[in-house]
Amino acid sequence: MASTSQQIYYLGIIGWNSGNISMQNVYATIQVQGTYFNCFAIIGLQATNSHYAELINLNTSISFSSVSGFYVGSIIGADITDNCYILNTTIVGGNIRSGSNFVGGFCGVVQSGVNLIIQNSTIQKLNISGAYLGGFVGVCQSSLQVINSKIQFVRLSGSNIGIVVGESQNGVYSIRGSTSILNYINNELIHDCSYLSNVWSYVGC
Template sequence: MTCTTLEFYRFGFFGQNYGNMSLQNASVTFSVQGAKFQYFGMVGVQSTSSMYTEVINMMTSVSYSSSEGNNVGSVFGYQGAKNCSIQNASVVGGNISSGSSTVGGIIGQQYNNLMVINSSLQNSNVLGSNSVGGIIGSQTGNATIQDSSVQNSNISISNYNVAGIIGSCISSELYLTNIQIKLVRISGVQNCGIVTGYDSGTHSFINSKASSNTINGVLQKDCTNLLNSKPVTGC
């Protein structure tokens, strides 16, 4: 699908969903060019009134381009269900770009509990102004990410809070197991990290590796060790 427009609000294959949702066995390629996005993804908004959301076996190759607009991701612009599970989701050759904040390779803005398993971002560009991440732009709530990777991709901001996994991790418990971050080029002004940019929560980084990555910007605390593939917390 190819679409060109001047303004989107809560736009996607599903603009906004208030109930529970299950997306399974989908392969999607589409391109959207617009002057302004708000809440944009395969699902623009998954409401906080939902009890659960699941995504299983999804491959996307998407191109989003916007001069401004918050909450942009390839699968969810804003994901607010009480519990969200994403399994076997991959973004390959994506170009996800907004002139504003909360932009993620898979989810723009994540609120409430999240589990991501065996999912990846590869050969992609994720660009925004603030809170930009390879998997999630901004996360509020607990998150578990395992057996997943971000590889050979550019993740960039014009201001602050950028990282290979999550741009902004707010009041969250974050657990990462068997994660690989490789050949990722991260750039921004401040709060730049391999795993998280801004981070006010607690987390663990287990059996995971970061290698051959580059950062251009002011590092988040303790990122130097992680750049050298040493297991640390706080980055």
């Protein structure tokens, strides 16, 4: 449990990673309460040059409440590395309530020059609010691949909302075999979005 009224940067199981990292078969329950966090998640900031992060078989229950800040994601707050892989990972929420920008179910922001792959992974029962808000990624400035992954029973509320990506900034997407089922956007039920064959229908702006 982390609780504070002060501004904290790079909060996570790993606050700042600037080298290769591989996390496998991790089971965690994370509870975070506070008034301002910047870049927080299992990895707060993934910042490397010519390195990689592999997050495999993570089974995480999260509860974030009363949180505001930038680059908020249940797995990675901000990804500015060359390559990052999220494989076979399940997130069962709680709440991510952000009063600010760039909020994503998996990752807050994928910055320019980055390749993020999300494969065989699921988000369930998660409430997310904020601006530039995406079920998978808040803001994508580079390359995102979502393969055989799902968001189920996820409630998104705020502005600039996309089921996959909240805001596209010259991002390139590959969405294959992934589904979004029974999600609410600003309290409107979106029933069975089916296969995301046309990703642009699921980008907020």
